[in-house]
Amino acid sequence: MIKKITLSLAVAALAITAKAQxxxxxxxxxxxxxxxxxxxxxNQVSGNEDTKTILHNFTTxxxxxxxxxxxxxxxxxxxxxxxxxxxxxxAKENGLKMRGHTLCWxxxxxxxYMKNADGTDLTKEELxxxxxxxxxxxxxxxxxDVVIYWDVVNEALNDGENEGRxxxxxEWYRICGPEFISWAFKTARKYAPANVKLYYNDYNLxxxxxxxxxxxxxKELVDSGVPIDGVGMQAHWSMDVxxxxxxxxxxxxxxxxxxxxxxxxxxxxxxxxHPPKASERQIVKYTLPYDVVEKAQADAYASYFKVLHxxxxxxxSVIFWNVNDASSWLGRGFAIRGRLDYPxxxxxxxxPKAPFFSIENYYKSLK
Ligand code: 9MR
Numbered sequence: 603m604i605k606k607i608t609l610s611l612a613v614a615a616l617a618i619t620a621k622a623q624x625x626x627x628x629x630x631x632x633x634x635x636x637x638x639x640x641x642x643x644x645n646q647v648s649g650n651e652d653t654k655t656i657l658h659n660f661t662t663x664x665x666x667x668x669x670x671x672x673x674x675x676x677x678x679x680x681x682x683x684x685x686x687x688x689x690x691x692x693a694k695e696n697g698l699k700m701r702g703h704t705l706c707w708x709x710x711x712x713x714x715y716m717k718n719a720d721g722t723d724l725t726k727e728e729l730x731x732x733x734x735x736x737x738x739x740x741x742x743x744x745x746x747d748v749v750i751y752w753d754v755v756n757e758a759l760n761d762g763e764n765e766g767r768x769x770x771x772x773e774w775y776r777i778c779g780p781e782f783i784s785w786a787f788k789t790a791r792k793y794a795p796a797n798v799k800l801y802y803n804d805y806n807l808x809x810x811x812x813x814x815x816x817x818x819x820x821k822e823l824v825d826s827g828v829p830i831d832g833v834g835m836q837a838h839w840s841m842d843v844x845x846x847x848x849x850x851x852x853x854x855x856x857x858x859x860x861x862x863x864x865x866x867x868x869x870x871x872x873x874x875x876h877p878p879k880a881s882e883r884q885i886v887k888y889t890l891p892y893d894v895v896e897k898a899q900a901d902a903y904a905s906y907f908k909v910l911h912x913x914x915x916x917x918x919s920v921i922f923w924n925v926n927d928a929s930s931w932l933g934r935g936f937a938i939r940g941r942l943d944y945p946x947x948x949x950x951x952x953x954p955k956a957p958f959f960s961i962e963n964y965y966k967s968l969k
Contacts, residue, residue, distance in 0.1 A: 623654060623655070623658040625954050625958075626962060627658050628660065628947070628961075629659055629660060629661050631961065631962050631965050632920075632961075632965060633965075635910070635914040635917075636910070636914055636917050636918055636919050636920050637661050637662040637919040637920070637921075638659070638660055638662070638919075638920055638921075639660050639661065639662035639663055639664060639701070639920070639921035639922070640659070640660045640662075640663055640664070640921060640922045640924065640925055641666040641703075641866065641921060641922065641923050641924050642656060642663050642664070642665065642666060642689060642924065642925065643665070643666050643668065643689075643924075643929075644668060644685045644688040644689060646925065646929065647688055647689060651951075651952045652925045652926070652929060652952065654952070655925050655948060655952045657696060660698065661698060662698055662699045662700060662701065662919055662921065663689065663692075663693055663698050663699075663701075663921075664700065664701045664702075664703050664865070664921055665685075665686055665689045665690075665700075665703060666703075666923070666924060666931075667685075668685035668686040668688070668689055669686045669689075669702050669703055669704075669744075670707065670710040671704075671705070671706075671707070671710050671711055671712070671715075672710040672711060672712055673686065673710070674686060674736075675711075675715065675736065676712070677712060677713075679715075681736070681743075683743055686744075690744060690745065690748055693748050694745065698748075699748065699749075699750050699751075700748050700749040700750065700751075701749070701750075701751040701752070701801075701863070701865065701919065701921065702740070702744065702749045702751065702752035702753065703752075703753045703756070703865075704752075704753035704754070704756040704803060705736075705737055705752060705753065705754050705786060705790060706733070706754065706755045706756065706774060706782065706786045707755075707756035707757060708757070708758075708769065708772035708773055708774050709756075709757070710756075711773065715732075716729055716773050716777060723773075723776070723777050726777055726778045726779075729777055729778065730778070730785060730789075733789075734789050737786075737789050737790055738793045740793075741790075741793040741794050741795065741798070742793070746794075746797055746798050749798070750797060750798055750799065751798070751832075751863070751918075751919070752790065752794065752799070752800055752801065753802075753803040753834055753865070754787050754790045754800045754802065755782075755783050755786050755787070755802050755803070756803045757769065757804050757805065758772065758774070758775070758780075758783055758804070758819075759804055759815050759816055759819065760812075760815070761806055767780075767815045767818065767819065768780050768819075783802075783819070783823070783828075784823060784826070784828045787800055787823065787828045787829050787830050788828065791829035799831035799832060799861065800829060800830055800831050801830070801831065801832045801833060801861075801865075802816075802819075802820065802823075802830060802832075802833050802834065803833070803834035803836060803865055803866075804816060804834070804835075805836040805837075805838050805866070806836075807835045807836070807851050807855075808835070808839070808843050808847040808850075808851050809847075810847075813850070813851050813854060816855070817854050817855065817858070820833060820855065821858055824858050824859065824860070830860065831860065831861055832861030832862060832863060832918070833860050833861075833862055833863070834863045834864075834865035834866075835848075835852075835855075835862065835863070835864055835865065836865050836866035836923075837864045837865070837866055838866055838868055838870070838923065839867075839868070839869050839870075840869070840870050840872065840873055841869065841871070841899065842873065843902075843906075845906060845908065848906060848909050848910075849909050849913060852909075852916055853916075856913075856916040861916070861917075861918050862913075862916050862917050862918075863917065863918055863920070863921070864910065864917065864919070864920040864921065865919070865921050866923040867920060867922045867923060868922065868923045868924075868930055868932060868945035868946055869899060869902060869903060869906075869946075869957075870932055870943050870945050871890055871892070871895040871898075871899055871943060871944050871945070872890070872938075872941075872943065888941070889940075889942045892944050895944070896955070896956045897956065899944070899956065899957050900955075900956035900957045900959070901960065902957075903947070903960055903961055904957070904960040904961055904963070904964045907961045907964055907965075908964055911964075911965075911968075922946055922947065923945075923946075924946065925946070925948060925952070926946055926948035926949060926950060926951075927942075927943070927945065927946055927948065927949050927955075930943065930945050930946050932945045933945065933946070947961070
């Protein structure tokens with residue numbers, strides 16, 4: 603009797619697994635092209651449907667938030683690795699590699715981290731000393747056989763044609779000037795185990811203006827011997843991004859001898875995730891029904907994977923920014939409050955969507 607119950611439970615468990623993951627894993631579809639990954643949060647490693655989707659499809663993960671300075675450094679200045687460790691342990695147990703995200707980012711610094719008790723700014727030297735202690739602790743804490751890539755500096759560049767190269771309003775820039783970028787890479791290299799590779803990471807790098815700013819910055823770093831291994835193109839794209847634009851950026855960065863990674867891939871079904879004017883916000887405020895944009899999104903994703911596949915010798919990882927349309931920062935109604943988006947390959951029930959199958963069809967067409 604007990605045997606029978608156990609058996610039927612096992613069959614039921616199998617049935618659930620088969621229902622949820624009854625399709626070819628993405629990692630199998632893309633083969634050895636590059637690591638294929640996903641950004642996750644600690645609530646996605648507990649064995650739920652998201653966990654199953656992660657394990658079925660991906661070979662690498664990024665902590666969406668848990669390994670940012672604001673995710674680790676506490677208000678009193680102490681470090682808390684609890685959330686980060688949940689993700690790193692999950693990766694270790696399941697043989698997944700990780701990208702660390704991120705060591706220096708103006709938008710992820712605990713309030714007052716860069717200030718004295720009286721509200722004045724720390725000096726550059728004080729800030730460097732404080733953050734060197736943090737970078738050292740990070741590299742001592744995380745296992746280098748799991749976390750093999752790190753974003754050292756995130757989003758230090760301005761977007762616009764009429765703006766300077768660097769984001770001057772960042773606290774990092776304000777206190778240290780642009781030299782904080784080379785300081786960060788040198789400091790990371792001082793403590794990172796030799797196998798760990800170091801990246802600059804930013805968005806909009808397929809835009810010709812920002813691509814050129816980034817290229818010039820990277821060239822100066824490389825030419826002056828700063829230890830940088832690669833560049834992360836975040837890839838929060840909309841469907842007006844063309845494959846040619848993507849290819850041009852990959853080639854331009856790779857021409858410096860740098861590795862390229864697609865680090866935060868998602869594809870909004872709206873025109874832009876950051877509509878510049880209030881008037882445009884009104885236009886895009888409603889939520890599109892997915893069937894209206896499904897085909898266009900599927901075609902766009904396939905055309906992007908064609909470019910990535912054709913340039914796979916320059917690319918070591920392609921990573922989606924979370925698992926499905928429910929867990930995505932865009933799907934949660936971030937860009938326009940209350941407006942849903944459908945940016946990823948899996949729907950709100952973790953079922954593969956049309957873009958998933960269009961990528962599969964593209965790879966099948968190569969055989
Ligand atoms: O998706 C992340 C969101 O949950 C966080 O609230 C936000 C602030 O830490 O960061 C988001 O991720 C960003 C990433 O760290 C850097 N590039 C842009 C991403 C989307 O905003």
